Amino acid sequence: AQSVAQPEDQVNVAEGNPLTVKCTYSVSGNPYLFWYVQYPNRGLQFLLKYITGDNLVKGSYGFEAEFNKSQTSFHLKKPSALVSDSALYFCAVRTLGGNTGFQKLVFGTGTRLLVSP
Amino acid sequence: DAGVTQSPTHLIKTRGQQVTLRCSPKSGHDTVSWYQQALGQGPQFIFQYYEEEERQRGNFPDRFSGHQFPNYSSELNVNALLLGDSALYLCASRSVGGQVGYTFGSGTRLTVV
Numbered sequence: 001a002q003s004v005a006q007p008e009d010q011v012n013v014a015e016g017n018p019l020t021v022k023c024t025y026s027v028s029g030n031p032y033l034f035w036y037v038q039y040p041n042r043g044l045q046f047l048l049k050y051i052t053g054d055n056l057v058k059g060s061y062g063f064e065a066e067f068n069k070s071q072t073s074f075h076l077k078k079p080s081a082l083v084s085d086s087a088l089y090f091c092a093v094r095t096l097g098g099n100t101g102f103q104k105l106v107f108g109t110g111t112r113l114l115v116s117p
Numbered sequence: 118d119a120g121v122t123q124s125p126t127h128l129i130k131t132r133g134q135q136v137t138l139r140c141s142p143k144s145g146h147d148t149v150s151w152y153q154q155a156l157g158q159g160p161q162f163i164f165q166y167y168e169e170e171e172r173q174r175g176n177f178p179d180r181f182s183g184h185q186f187p188n189y190s191s192e193l194n195v196n197a198l199l200l201g202d203s204a205l206y207l208c209a210s211r212s213v214g215g216q217v218g219y220t221f222g223s224g225t226r227l228t229v230v
Contacts, residue, residue, distance in 0.1 A: 032217055034218060036221070041226070042223055042224070043121075043123075043207055043221045043222050043223040043224045044160070044207065044209075044221040045221070046218065046219075046220070049217065049218050051217055090159055090160070094217060094218075102148070102165055102167065102172045102173050102213075103211070103217070104150060104162045104165060104173055104175075105150075105152075105160075105162070105209075106162070107159035107160050107161075108159055109158060110157075110158070110159050
């Protein structure tokens with residue numbers, strides 16, 4: 001079964017410092033990977049996705065993610081964190097359902113990012 | 118361009134009651150999926166609708182049912198509510214044949230007391 005794992009429940013970083021939120025995946029075939037962010041009492045906002053091509057994917061709000069096939073990882077990064085980046089971050093993998101070919105997303109458990117002033 | 122809209126935003130129900138949540142997909146999208154996000158957890162896939170039919174279903178009991186209308190909007194119904202059904206219910210839409218990935222709504226917060 002396709003799955004992703006987020007090994008850290010929480011990541012703490014000081015404003016202005018680089019941040020990394022970790023994600024590893026377990027899939028058969030080529031992975032389609034996503035990062036979403038969730039602010040309190042809000043839905044999920046799309047940050048970026050990896051389908052194919054360059055291993056470094058650039059997304060919204062200055063975030064980027066590095067796809068590493070040998071380490072089966074898709075870590076989210078930002079060169080300089082902002083206090084407003086504090087939120088819940090989810091990694092997800094696309095799966096195809098049985099005979100239907102319809103897509104669904106399987107999410108990790110989430111990582112809370114706290115950026116201190 | 119309106120995104121995915123969900124209603125209501127908050128809801129409080131009593132155990133044993135039934136609830137209906139509503140979702141209007143993003144303009145141009147024809148596929149709707151529903152997810153349940155319990156407190157402190159990642160979203161869990163409930164089911165997906167396309168062309169008014171359920172196309173995939175996650176590991177949820179039959180108390181969870183849905184519907185998709187000709188205008189692509191969708192409803193999620195939950196019968197015989199349990200305390201454990203308290204969660205944020207998220208609707209997501211996409212276009213079959215469109216880009217990979219989903220657009221999510223802001224969710225409906227259901228509290229069962």
